[in-house]
Amino acid sequence: MEQYVIKGGNPLVGDVVIGGAKNAALGILAAAIMADEFVTVTNLPDVKDVNILLEAISETGAAVVRDERHTVRLNGKTIGSCVVDNSYVKKMRASYYLLGALLGKYHHAEVALPGGCNIGSRPIDQHLKGFRALGATGKISNGMIIVDAKKLVGARIYFDKVSVGATINVMLAATLAEGRTVLENVAKEPHIVDVANMLNSMGANIKGAGTDVIRIEGVKKLHGAEYSVIPDQIEAGTFMMAAAATRGDITVKNVIPKHLDCLSSKLREIGCEVSEFDDAVRVVCKERLHATSVNTLPYPGFPTDMQPQMSVVLALARGTSVVTESIFDNRFRYVDELIRMGASIQVESNIAIINGIEQFSGTSVTVPDLRAGAALVIAGLAAQGVSVLEDIVYIKRGYEDFAEKLTSLGGIIEEVETEKDIQRFRLKNGTTNW
Numbered sequence: 001m002e003q004y005v006i007k008g009g010n011p012l013v014g015d016v017v018i019g020g021a022k023n024a025a026l027g028i029l030a031a032a033i034m035a036d037e038f039v040t041v042t043n044l045p046d047v048k049d050v051n052i053l054l055e056a057i058s059e060t061g062a063a064v065v066r067d068e069r070h071t072v073r074l075n076g077k078t079i080g081s082c083v084v085d086n087s088y089v090k091k092m093r094a095s096y097y098l099l100g101a102l103l104g105k106y107h108h109a110e111v112a113l114p115g116g117c118n119i120g121s122r123p124i125d126q127h128l129k130g131f132r133a134l135g136a137t138g139k140i141s142n143g144m145i146i147v148d149a150k151k152l153v154g155a156r157i158y159f160d161k162v163s164v165g166a167t168i169n170v171m172l173a174a175t176l177a178e179g180r181t182v183l184e185n186v187a188k189e190p191h192i193v194d195v196a197n198m199l200n201s202m203g204a205n206i207k208g209a210g211t212d213v214i215r216i217e218g219v220k221k222l223h224g225a226e227y228s229v230i231p232d233q234i235e236a237g238t239f240m241m242a243a244a245a246t247r248g249d250i251t252v253k254n255v256i257p258k259h260l261d262c263l264s265s266k267l268r269e270i271g272c273e274v275s276e277f278d279d280a281v282r283v284v285c286k287e288r289l290h291a292t293s294v295n296t297l298p299y300p301g302f303p304t305d306m307q308p309q310m311s312v313v314l315a316l317a318r319g320t321s322v323v324t325e326s327i328f329d330n331r332f333r334y335v336d337e338l339i340r341m342g343a344s345i346q347v348e349s350n351i352a353i354i355n356g357i358e359q360f361s362g363t364s365v366t367v368p369d370l371r372a373g374a375a376l377v378i379a380g381l382a383a384q385g386v387s388v389l390e391d392i393v394y395i396k397r398g399y400e401d402f403a404e405k406l407t408s409l410g411g412i413i414e415e416v417e418t419e420k421d422i423q424r425f426r427l428k429n430g431t432t433n434w
């Protein structure tokens with residue numbers, strides 16, 4: 001079983017280059033197969049979710065050519081099947097973007113019910129509501145989501161809930177529908193804008209992405225394009241929090257600082273120095289930080305995908321912080337693990353009351369999901385002594401070369417498989433305590 005073993009206590013210092021955004025890339029890859037010509041996607045992160053989606057795309061018969069680690073060429077001309085059902089796809093969330101893409105192009109799709117991080121109930125009613133409004137039928141049968149339409153006709157759709165997934169999925173389908181679609185109460189995350197820009201580069205006519213209302217004039221077909229995925233806001237934010245938690249000094253490069261505004265201002269608020277450059281952000285933390293309150297909200301609010309990492313920072317700050325999780329109903333599963341490292345946190349429903357402690361102490365913990373895993377890595381790097389993280393496979397869903405990047409910043413972290421490897425790490429790093 002893959003594990004991380006970490007010796008904490010070193011401030012992380014240096015530069016780190018951020019990759020393409022996983023959650024944008026997933027929508028973009030689905031969009032790419034809507035053309036019958038080659039589409040080249042660059043700045044693609046080499047992470048598990050992306051690789052699984054590419055496998056699923058190959059299953060449809062689409063051409064998938066991975067020229068380089070971060071570039072893929074896709075061609076939807078050879079698609080022969082609109083059924084996507086493999087065991088991997090069921091473990092990820094964004095496989096459901098193939099519903100919108102295939103429904104838009106072929107008026108039919110069958111995709112296994114998605115999985116993704118276990119962070120609460122994750123219904124897909126808004127996706128189905130949108131598809132139905134465009135004229136499709138939608139049902140769930142034997143673990144598959146099946147959508148079907150004679151034709152798709154543009155419609156006015158008001159989402160009952162702000163949903164990243166539903167916004168992207170319905171936007172994909174509406175791109176090739178007849179006439180005008182107006183999507184209201186949509187998500188505004190940077191990856192929504194990126195998927196819309198990508199579709200427009202393929203000949204779509206989408207306006208308003210990044211605002212509350214998206215207007216789509218359906219087009220008959222899409223064409224080939226070359227598109228570079230935006231930098232990953234969450235990967236960047238994770239390294240910003242790593243600087244704060246370890247009292248380090250990290251320059252996070254290849255980012256869009258605007259996308260990080262709410263993280264930068266929260267970090268300033270608790271005592272970090274944050275400087276912004278054209279495509280970089282530097283976070284310096286010289287002393288113990290102080291408490292604050294955080295409430296997760298849709299963009300431009302504080303991202304739920306940064307809540308665990310921020311909570312780790314606050315668990316070491318002076319005073320009592322209040323963290324409210326407003327997007328998902330079960331996103332504090334990492335708290336028990338953090339308490340094993342010495343944190344003082346009480347969770348009541350969707351609120352965590354965090355009493356900051358001076359330092360974590362290393363121990364063995366289990367990763368419950370992707371961002372919680374990143375947060376526990378940060379905790380391990382800030383802790384005194386050695387931590388062992390189990391189930392790091394979740395972390396690999398969304399972080400490329402995570403251990404290598406942290407090592408380049410002075411972190412002591414290794415990926416290991418056996419107890420023997422852990423003993424070797426402990427000998428090498430002169431650690432005997434847990």
Ligand SMILES: CC(=O)N[C@H]1[C@@H](OP(=O)(O)OP(=O)(O)OC[C@H]2O[C@@H](n3ccc(=O)[nH]c3=O)[C@H](O)[C@@H]2O)O[C@H](CO)[C@@H](O)[C@@H]1O
Nearest residue numbers: 023093094121122123124125126127161163164165327328
């Ligand atoms: C692959 C991907 O991009 N995942 C991201 C995406 O997930 P995902 O797209 O699943 O998240 P949504 O924005 O759809 O979910 C937001 C809220 O809406 C609810 N909801 C959603 C759809 C629906 O049909 N009905 C409904 O009630 C969800 O249960 C949740 O409470 O956005 C989340 C919120 O920023 C992030 O945490 C995830 O990292």
Ligand SMILES: C=C(OP(=O)(O)O)C(=O)O
Nearest residue numbers: 093094116117305370371
């Ligand atoms: C929750 C996440 O992913 P998913 O929606 O795929 O589970 C995430 O990226 O933090």
